[in-house]
Amino acid sequence: xxxxxxxxxxxxxxxxxxxxxxxxxxxxxxxxxxxxxxxxxxxxxxxxxxxxxxxxxxxxxxxxxxxxxxxxxxxxxxxxxxxxxxxxxxxxxxxxxxxxxxxxxxxxxxxxxxxxxxxxxxxxxxxxxxxxxxxxxxxxxxxxxxxxxxxxxxxxxxxxxxxxxxxxxxxxxxxxxxxxxxxxxxxxxxxxxxxxxxxxxxxxxxxxxxxxxxxxxxxxxxxxxxxxxxxxxxxxxxxxxxxxxxxxxxxxxxxxxxxxxxxxxxxxxxxxxxxxxxxxxxxxxxxxxxxxxxxxxxxxxxxxxxxxxxxxxxxxxxxxxxxxxxxxxxxxxxxxxxxxxxxxxxxxxxxxxxxxxxxxxxxxxxxxxxxxxxxxx
Numbered sequence: 250x251x252x253x254x255x256x257x258x259x260x261x262x263x264x265x266x267x268x269x270x271x272x273x274x275x276x277x278x279x280x281x282x283x284x285x286x287x288x289x290x291x292x293x294x295x296x297x298x299x300x301x302x303x304x305x306x307x308x309x310x311x312x313x314x315x316x317x318x319x320x321x322x323x324x325x326x327x328x329x330x331x332x333x334x335x336x337x338x339x340x341x342x343x344x345x346x347x348x349x350x351x352x353x354x355x356x357x358x359x360x361x362x363x364x365x366x367x368x369x370x371x372x373x374x375x376x377x378x379x380x381x382x383x384x385x386x387x388x389x390x391x392x393x394x395x396x397x398x399x400x401x402x403x404x405x406x407x408x409x410x411x412x413x414x415x416x417x418x419x420x421x422x423x424x425x426x427x428x429x430x431x432x433x434x435x436x437x438x439x440x441x442x443x444x445x446x447x448x449x450x451x452x453x454x455x456x457x458x459x460x461x462x463x464x465x466x467x468x469x470x471x472x473x474x475x476x477x478x479x480x481x482x483x484x485x486x487x488x489x490x491x492x493x494x495x496x497x498x499x500x501x502x503x504x505x506x507x508x509x510x511x512x513x514x515x516x517x518x519x520x521x522x523x524x525x526x527x528x529x530x531x532x533x534x535x536x537x538x539x540x541x542x543x544x545x546x547x548x549x550x551x552x553x554x555x556x557x558x559x560x561x562x563x564x565x566x567x568x569x570x571x572x573x574x575x576x577x578x579x580x581x582x583x584x585x586x587x588x589x590x591x592x593x594x595x596x597x598x599x600x601x602x603x604x605x606x607x608x609x610x611x612x613x614x615x616x617x618x619x620x621x622x623x624x625x626x
Contacts, residue, residue: 305368309385356381360397362429366390376430394429398490401444405498406452414460417498420474422447423491424482432486439485443478447492450477460499467494 357363357378365375367389384391405419424443426432432439454474455463463470471492478489499507541547 301368305388309388354381355384355391357393360395362394362396364392364394364429364433366392371430371434392433394426394432396426396429398423398425399440401440401447402495403444403447403451405496406448406455408452408455410455410460410463411457412459414503415500416455416460416463418451418455418463418494419496420447420451420471420492420494422478422489423493424478424487424489426486427488428486430486431484436485439482439487442485443482443487443489446481447474447478450474450481463497470494 355363355377357380359379361378363377363382363384365372365377365384367375369390401422401424403420403422405417407415408418409415422443426439436442451474454470454477458466458470471494474492475489478492482489541551
C-alpha cells in the first residue's frame, strides 16, 4: 500500500520573517491606517533599511558631537582662522557644525506640530511639539503644520439651479488640521486641495436645489456641504468645522421680475383686505339701519350722542336747529298738559317763554355774527 508522505516543518527564525502587526496602539485611526500601509510597503527591505538607518543616525550624531569641539578649539587656537589666509579646513569644519546646529534646532509653537521623516519614512512617534528639539541634518527632514482654524472665502461661483436659473453664490469655509502626520503624508498640499474641493462641492450641492430653496434653506445647505466636505477631507487630516453661504446674487432681469411679482402680490392682498373691510362695514350699517327702523328713539339718542361728541372735541359755540321729530314726540307724549295750559289761560307764561327764547336766540345770533371766526355751524 502507498505510504502517505510525512509532514515536515521548516524551522525559520521569526526575526528574519517580515510580519504584519496585529494592532497599532498609537495615534488616530487615520494614523494607524497610514502607518500600517507604510509598514506593508516596506516589509521587503525592512531589515536592510533598518540597519542603514541606524548606521547613518549614529554617524550623524558622532560627527556633530566630535567635530564641533575640535573645530571650535582649532579656530580659537589659530588667530588667523577666520581670515582669508587662515586655515580653510578648520573654518569649513566650524561652519559645517554651526550650520548643522542652526538648521537642526527646531522650535515648535503651542499651535504647531512638527512631522519628522527619517530617511524618507514616517516613524512611530515622529510628530513633535510643542517645544524645542534637534533635527539631524542629512538624516531627518522636518515639516511644520499649523493646527489653528483657517478661514477660506470661496470665490463667487456661477451655478445653474434645478429650475434653470443662473445665480452667483459665494461662501466661507472654516477648517483646521486635526492630524498633522496624515496631512503631510497623504496629500501634497492639504490646504489647496480642501479649497478646490470646497468650490466643486458648492456647485454640486446647489445644482440640485431650486432657487426658492437656495434663498430660504441656507442652513440646510450649509449643513449638507459641511457633511460632504468633512467626509472627503478626513483622509487628508482636515476637519471642516463650519460652512456659511455669504451672498446669493441674482441677474438684474430676474430681480426686476421678482420685484414686480412681489408688488403685484402686495396690491392684490391690499385689495382683498379693503374689500373685506367694506363688506364688514356694510353688514354693520345694515344691522344698524334695521335697529333704528324698529326703535325711533334710538335715532334720537344717536343724534344727542353725536352732538355731545362734537361739543367735546371743539371748544366753540355751535348753533343747530331743534329737530321737529323730537318736538313732535315730546308733545305727543304730553297732549293733555299742552291743552290744559292753553285753556286755563296762561298765555303770558308761554309768551314770556317764547319771548325769552327769541331774545336768547337773537343774542346768540348777534354774538355769533360778532365772533364769526370762532363759530362752527
